[in-house]
Amino acid sequence: MLSNNFFLIFVIGAVIGSFLNVCIYRLPKNLDIIYTRSFCPKCKKKINWFDNIPLVSFIILKFRCRCGKKSISLQYFVVELISALFLCFVFAVVSNYLDIIIISLIFYIFIVIFFIDIKHFIIPDSLNFSLISIGIIKNFFPETSLNLNQDMFQSLFGGALGYFVICLIIVLYKKIKKVEAMGFGDAKLLAGIGFLLGFQSIFITLFIAAILGLIFSIPNLMTGKSSLKTAIPFGPFLILASIIYFIYF
Ligand SMILES: [Zn+2]
Numbered sequence: 001m002l003s004n005n006f007f008l009i010f011v012i013g014a015v016i017g018s019f020l021n022v023c024i025y026r027l028p029k030n031l032d033i034i035y036t037r038s039f040c041p042k043c044k045k046k047i048n049w050f051d052n053i054p055l056v057s058f059i060i061l062k063f064r065c066r067c068g069k070k071s072i073s074l075q076y077f078v079v080e081l082i083s084a085l086f087l088c089f090v091f092a093v094v095s096n097y098l099d100i101i102i103i104s105l106i107f108y109i110f111i112v113i114f115f116i117d118i119k120h121f122i123i124p125d126s127l128n129f130s131l132i133s134i135g136i137i138k139n140f141f142p143e144t145s146l147n148l149n150q151d152m153f154q155s156l157f158g159g160a161l162g163y164f165v166i167c168l169i170i171v172l173y174k175k176i177k178k179v180e181a182m183g184f185g186d187a188k189l190l191a192g193i194g195f196l197l198g199f200q201s202i203f204i205t206l207f208i209a210a211i212l213g214l215i216f217s218i219p220n221l222m223t224g225k226s227s228l229k230t231a232i233p234f235g236p237f238l239i240l241a242s243i244i245y246f247i248y249f
Pocket of ligand 1: 040041042043044045065066067068069070
């Protein structure tokens with residue numbers, strides 16, 4: 001059985017991570033993620049299959065591409081490693097296959113949003129709407145043992161509240177401080193989190209995300225590298241905060 005073979009699960013997780021890297025690179029550029037073969041992000045040349053083995057190829061090639069010997073971002077390796085370790089962890093802790101699929105889908109979408117938002121300051125609608133869909137669909141499967149909100153009303157109210165709260169912050173900041181505090185991508189992301197975790201999660205998640213954002217900004221503020229008006233992507237903090245909420249609340 002799959003659930004006992006952790007080497008196989010690790011390999012599957014790493015392959016999924018490799019696909020997530022493709023999504024992180026191509027989705028913000030509106031490139032096809034399925035049919036186009038892997039190419040080097042630096043030289044744009046096609047990658048041989050033996051240079052495209054998750055985790056292993058990076059180590060063999062010492063984090064440089066074969067085509068131009070250009071350095072390849074550590075992100076590729078980190079995403080594959082996290083994806084592999086996560087899947088092993090889920091199989092070790094969760095026994096029900098439906099739960100494994102739901103929690104893995106959510107986590108892998110989170111990873112893609114996390115890195116795209118850090119790099120491009122956007123969150124593609126396709127990802128947010130996928131999260132929202134999972135958040136609604138999971139309400140029809142009350143037998144799951146996950147710590148998600150299974151109550152249809154609480155879930156729908158959570159989605160609406162999440163969207164409304166961030167829209168309100170955007171409008172108020174624009175009126176009072178004349179700056180864009182957040183984007184509507186963040187609003188849709190918090191809506192997705194609300195659908196998944198219920199309305200009770202919204203203010204706690206927002207609060208934790210704000211604290212995390214502040215902690216992250218302090219070093220740059222103290223060294224004068226940035227001011228309070230410097231834009232930072234908020235999506236990654238919302239994601240970390242929702243994971244903290246999922247685990248501890
Ligand atoms: Zn190259």
